[in-house]
Amino acid sequence: MTTAGRERAVLTFRAAGQRMAVGAEVVSEVLSAPRLTRVPYAPASLAGLANLRGTVSPVVSVARLLGETPGPESQVIVMDLATPVALAVDGVERLSSRAVQDADGRGALFIDGDDAVRVVDLEARLRDSFATFGRTRTERSAAAEDTTEALAEAARGFVAFELEGQLYGLPLKVVDEVAKPTQPASARLNVDAADLGVTPFRGGLLPLVSLRALLGLRGEAAGEPRIVVARLGEARMGLVVDALHAILRVPESAIDPAPAVLNRGGGEARIEAIARLGEGRRLMTVLSPEGLFDDQKLIHIRAAAAQQETRVTDAVDAVARETLVVFRLGEEDYALPLAAVEEIVRLPETLTRVPRAPAFIEGVLNLRGMVVPVIDQASRFGAEGRATATRRVIITRMEQTRVGFIVDAVSEVIEVAVDRISPAPDLAADERRTFDRVAQIGDRMVLLADPRALLDKAEADLVAAVAGD
Template structure:
């Protein structure tokens, strides 16, 4: 009589609500505390967010919501089980128990299978196929995870071919200044500390580390001969200016907008005023539309005349090659980073027409859906202004004076998207970009990639074409079904 062979498998037990579960320990790559999560708007309710684990973007899902239950508030015992189910997936659970053994005969049904959870119910044990639960809510996620390749860069628009000039504007000492956008490498939040360098020029504040190289930081106010004034530390930014292949950080009080100006809006500096320390560094004056004021246009190279750049680099112990163009490490993609609630998002700078303050008053549109705040006059055209906070279902309130309108134009589509604030321009290298797992049921590619900036900071990159297509599609659908607001 042949002997019945038995085998042992290790199971890791855990709890969700009042229910005890177990999973094959062989499928658990790691058990970790609930990490910092980046919420993905428009994703199914079961997705808590995405996080960065050892260079990979990992979706974290709620097992309670996958089972159709209410998720309990997170406590100190909450954990995430990192499972390998064809692609890494984090499963949020309320608590982790112990490691146990399960014995079964060779033909037994109780032996753990890939992607299977065991549920203890009284004296019986039933199994749930976890991959089926995930597949049902996240179509595409179990088909191999992220996309094979990142989408191509946004194609140029007709507007870019026009003769307009593009500037980055900022506040300094209560006045508006600007640098040509092609002279700006990126914009960074000011670090808590800047390492000082002895015996340097009075405009030289020190150095910070940027992508494994030292970046000299200069006071733009001192370069312009302005007296230092009080500034909100949280709004202070470093504009990284290009001077040939060199990079120098300029400290400014606040980032303003991206401005596009036709040549006829830009005037030379009157010769009577082109004297003195500050005026000599201003190359031209831009007149804002509708008499909204003037912006002084600077030149990065002109800011550091008389071999000042060489002196600054010498003072920081660097050669010019130390601050070479980061494209030596791969192509750099410039993106505009903005906030909605507690999350950060980004659009390619190439798709941003302008960034402007939200007007005090917008013209309301009868029967427009609730996410359309109204229309504004933009270069003689009626520009629809869309509240992106509502479209992404973001909780909380924004600060009115910090809200901005990002004008995005792709092909014949153009719209203004209202965001809580615009914080910086980043130059992203390929090693910072990760594909986003397909987390929505229809496989939409609104969030095509994720920028992993380290220290748990993730920025979701939005595909401009998809953003505009969705806005147009939703607007037409709302008007067609009568799902609109009366004004």
């Protein structure tokens, strides 16, 4: 309760059916409610993250922070506190002044009652809810540190995709990214059936070709098409495929040279090898960018690429980039650094159940003789998982720990400039931060999971569940 004291300028607003106020000196601006990105594992009071004028900011519900039922929360008040934060409120009323006590700090929240004004230490409430609020951000090792040395040396990585139900693969090392078509192609380079024209890409133009036509396949395209951006020397080519299947690592012993008879079909592309998957139960046709075209066509592509300025300029090439695997859970997109992903496989129809395992362990997967625990990540993130054919298992590995996470779909493998990736606001319910960075991908804000934190949390929850038994 306050008595008469010094005058202080305040901004009044309504939240949870009550009139409240904060000191005007800590208010940066007032905005309409922005689009929010939900943060799994976060305290209930964290409504989400928002891109506020190019800065990723946490948005906290004042009502939930006070243990009340929120209203429409149609506006946010951006506050300059120990950790910058935006408060979600029902509506801002006006600037005014009121008498306050000298002891009322910068972070004081004034709540009007029938007979008196209650003063709440807003920063203390935030510290109680968020373990890291107000702390100086410590140097964190990059979440995308190269973990490829920990992967089996005798395995080769492939981006696998489908055409007419057949599985094809390109070596991961020649694929820059896999993306959704964002706009129709235009300006066909020639009248070849495989030529689909060009599309904007990284400040230039990317030629698109139909891999279906190159392989001599005549059926209709099916699924959600993807563009596989592959390198042919210094040039880049967009290969249009029916659907992204997975990222696979195949032992060298399971990769055989292609029989010569397979390269006598009507298509232009040449097959490099055949990979045996799942103990030989399924075969994947391995292609290489150079083998997709004959020598004359390669010369034409490179000349046309130069004329159309499809090569990325030196300035763009100089920009450091990180490759991310974007996946979907419910209605939200998340991402993992590609360096932390060992492979991505289809979710089997059945998993081997483990007696007395915690509820979040869906079962175990036999991955080339290795037993991998599989976790339903949708349920752990509090998302509504979808039982569809697009569900995948992302296999991650850090040192000796290997875990599979079920996701609703893997939508893209994409390069993102590092200046489009920023640290996530340092607000967490405990010391473990599952999401340490945020990527701006087009008009989307995508949370990046810290692979080690994701695995550490899975292990910690597993130990806790076993201890509870």
